[in-house]
Amino acid sequence: MISLTSADLPDLENAACKDFILKELFFPETVRQEIDTLPLIKSICDPCVERQRCLQYALDHDIEYGFWGGLSATQRELLETTRKKKLKNKERISELLDMGLTLEDACSEVGILVESYRTSLNRKYPQKNTTQHNTEIEESK
């Protein structure tokens, strides 16, 4: 787990949670609390205009606790695992195409359907990048 300083925190000035009183609900301490809290958190985070940046921040910093961008730590871990697996598959398919295999054969070799591969090329996953930081989100949570 990393230690966040106020200088690291993103500028999410339009965060929907900014005035939410029960900030501790965003940081469940058990899996049971995480599951119980998820519907409420989703109702706050899903319409939040800062959701993507909030999620990106947590991914950029490998934050292993709390809800960020409407996703729990468990959900973010699953998202990252899926993203890495798909990236690995794309790299392997690219290698196989370079070796002269057809797309169908390359996908078969990797064990995915051609349509799944084509769909994954168009799907956007949060990317690792640098975000703006300030203290506002910490004060709002």
Ligand code: SF4
């Ligand atoms: S936790 Fe993130 S996504 Fe959820 S309301 Fe706050 S800023 Fe928005």
